[in-house]
Amino acid sequence: MIALFVAFTAIGANIGNFFIIGGVPLTLQTFFAILAGLVLGKRLGSMAMIVYMFVGLLGLPIFSQFGGGFRVIFSPTFGFILSYIVVSYVVGFMREKKATLPMFIFSAIVGLILNYVIGTNWMYFAYKFWAAAPEGFTYGLAWSWMLVFLVKDVIVSIFAGIVGHRLNKTVMAKSSLKIN
Numbered sequence: 001m002i003a004l005f006v007a008f009t010a011i012g013a014n015i016g017n018f019f020i021i022g023g024v025p026l027t028l029q030t031f032f033a034i035l036a037g038l039v040l041g042k043r044l045g046s047m048a049m050i051v052y053m054f055v056g057l058l059g060l061p062i063f064s065q066f067g068g069g070f071r072v073i074f075s076p077t078f079g080f081i082l083s084y085i086v087v088s089y090v091v092g093f094m095r096e097k098k099a100t101l102p103m104f105i106f107s108a109i110v111g112l113i114l115n116y117v118i119g120t121n122w123m124y125f126a127y128k129f130w131a132a133a134p135e136g137f138t139y140g141l142a143w144s145w146m147l148v149f150l151v152k153d154v155i156v157s158i159f160a161g162i163v164g165h166r167l168n169k170t171v172m173a174k175s176s177l178k179i180n
Contacts, residue, residue, distance in 0.1 A: 005036040005048035006055060009084070010062035021148050023076050024123070025064045031156040033084035034111045037091030038104055038164025039172060045088035053081050076131045079122020086118060087111040099168060105161030112157040120146050 012028030019026040037045035052062065061068040063081065072078055094107035124142040127133035134141075 001040055002044060002048040002051055005032060005040065005045070006052045006062075008032045009036070009049070009052045010056075013062060013064045014066060021145050024080075024145060024149070025077075026149065026152070027064050028156065029064070029080070029084065030087070030112060030115050030153060031160050033087045033115070034091050034108045034157055034160040035164050037088035037093075037111065038095050038108065038160060039167050040088075040092065041096055042089045042092030045092040046085050049084040049088045053085065056081070074126070074130055076123040076126040077119070079126070080115060080119035082122065083115045083118035087115050090114060095164070099165075101162070101165045104165040104168075105158055108157040108161035108164070109154070112153055115153075116146055116150075 009029050009032040012032045015028050016026035033045075033049055036048045039045070040048060056063045056068045056072065057070055059069045063072055064077070067075070072081070088111070091107045091111040094110060095104055097103070120142055124139050127137055127142070
């Protein structure tokens with residue numbers, strides 16, 4: 001299951017590579033990080049995202065725009081990759097407490113907020129301290145770049161909550177892998 005979510009996240013990383021704003025590509029990585037926590041729980045979900053990060057850092061081109069390697073740590077968008085670990089853990093923790101559809105959707109939205117806070121702050125500091133910031137770059141500009149992705153991310157987060165709940169009721173209920 002961990003390997004499956006690593007593969008899903010790698011595929012999701014490269015679905016919308018043609019659409020980039022402020023160096024941030026449109027991807028479905030957040031969807032799969034949230035879904036990993038919802039389906040696998042806090043421990044296995046976060047482990048899937050840790051494996052995803054390390055496999056990419058080892059050089060396999062599984063990050064967005066088929067990136068990989070240790071140099072990605074210095075990318076302005078690496079904070080989003082780091083956030084997937086926290087996102088899947090927190091989402092999994094919340095849904096393990098109460099496995100209802102509203103909790104799945106609520107925890108997915110909380111995961112999205114964490115993704116934005118960690119990823120956007122990393123991006124801001126990366127542009128300010130080690131990456132070449134665009135002329136007139138401000139904290140507000142970093143957040144305004146993210147607003148473009150917000151509608152898509154809210155929709156896919158709600159969808160992840162619904163899909164995660166359904167998978168837990170059907171596939172995972174019949175699985176030998178027990179989350180709670």
